[in-house]
Amino acid sequence: xxxxxxxxxxxxxxxxxxxxxxxxxxxxxxxxxxxxxxxxxxxxxxxxxxxxxxxxxxxxxxxxxxxxxxxxxxxxxxxxxxxxxxxxxxxxxxxxxxxxxxxxxxxxxxxxxxxx
Amino acid sequence: xxxxxxxxxxxxxxxxxxxxxxxxxxxxxxxxxxxxxxxxxxxxxxxxxxxxxxxxxxxxxxxxxxxxxxxxxxxxxxxxxxxxxxxxxxxxxxxxxxxxxxxxxxxxxxxxxx
Numbered sequence: 359x360x361x362x363x364x365x366x367x368x369x370x371x372x373x374x375x376x377x378x379x380x381x382x383x384x385x386x387x388x389x390x391x392x393x394x395x396x397x398x399x400x401x402x403x404x405x406x407x408x409x410x411x412x413x414x415x416x417x418x419x420x421x422x423x424x425x426x427x428x429x430x431x432x433x434x435x436x437x438x439x440x441x442x443x444x445x446x447x448x449x450x451x452x453x454x455x456x457x458x459x460x461x462x463x464x465x466x467x468x469x470x471x472x473x474x
Numbered sequence: 475x476x477x478x479x480x481x482x483x484x485x486x487x488x489x490x491x492x493x494x495x496x497x498x499x500x501x502x503x504x505x506x507x508x509x510x511x512x513x514x515x516x517x518x519x520x521x522x523x524x525x526x527x528x529x530x531x532x533x534x535x536x537x538x539x540x541x542x543x544x545x546x547x548x549x550x551x552x553x554x555x556x557x558x559x560x561x562x563x564x565x566x567x568x569x570x571x572x573x574x575x576x577x578x579x580x581x582x583x584x585x586x587x588x
Contacts, residue, residue, distance in 0.1 A: 367514060390574075390575075394577075399581070399582075400581055400582075401478075401564055401566075401579030401580050401581050401582055402517075402564070402566075402577070402579045403579065404576050404577070407575075407576070448516060448517070452574045452575075453574075455519075455522055455530065455532070455573075455574075456524070456530050458524075458572060459505070459522070459524045459530075459572055459573055459574075460572045460573050460574035461507060461519050461522055461532065461573070461574050462574050462577060463519075464509075464516040464517040465516055466514060466515055466516040467514070467516050
């Protein structure tokens with residue numbers, strides 16, 4: 359079964375510093391991987407997705423993630439944190455739900471705080 | 475376009491009461507999902523649907539029921555509310571073949587069972 363593990367339930371960075379949120383996956387087949395962001399009192403929205411076309415994936419708001427098969431990782435980065443990046447971030451993997459249908463299996467989330 | 479609309483936004487139930495969480499979409503997506511979100515636990519899939527008239531269980535279906543009579547609507551029913559069902563519930567939709575390529579989420583229903 360496909361799954362993802364997010365390392366660190368809470369990460370704090372200073373404004374302007376590098377953001378690094380960690381995600382490792384477990385999958386017996388080439389995975390489709392996603393990062394979603396949840397701002398307070400809102401639903402989740404897609405930041406970026408990896409579907410095997412390119413190992414470095416660029417998303418919205420300056421975020422990017424690199425798929426590393428040798429490390430089974432899909433870490434999310436942003437060179438310079440902004441106050442508006444404070445949110446909870448979820449890594450997810452596309453997993454079989456039923457015959458011919460799929461669902462997303464989510465990690466437990468990492469809450470990002472940005473310190474002014 | 476409203477996207478995915480969930481009602482109500484907040485609700486307090488007493489143990490044993492029942493209620494229906496409503497989810498409506500105007501995106502003409504075949505795939506619809508109900509997730510629950512508990513602090514520090516991520517999102518868990520309750521039920522999903524691949525189209526009108528077709529539903530199936532997810533990871534945590536006990537205590538819930540769903541129906542999908544139209545493409546637009548996917549209500550989630552709690553028959554006998556229990557404190558363990560205190561959570562934030564999210565409805566999501568997806569298009570494409572097989573679903574789950576990109577999920578569009580509603581803004582959630584915060585439910586407390588006391």
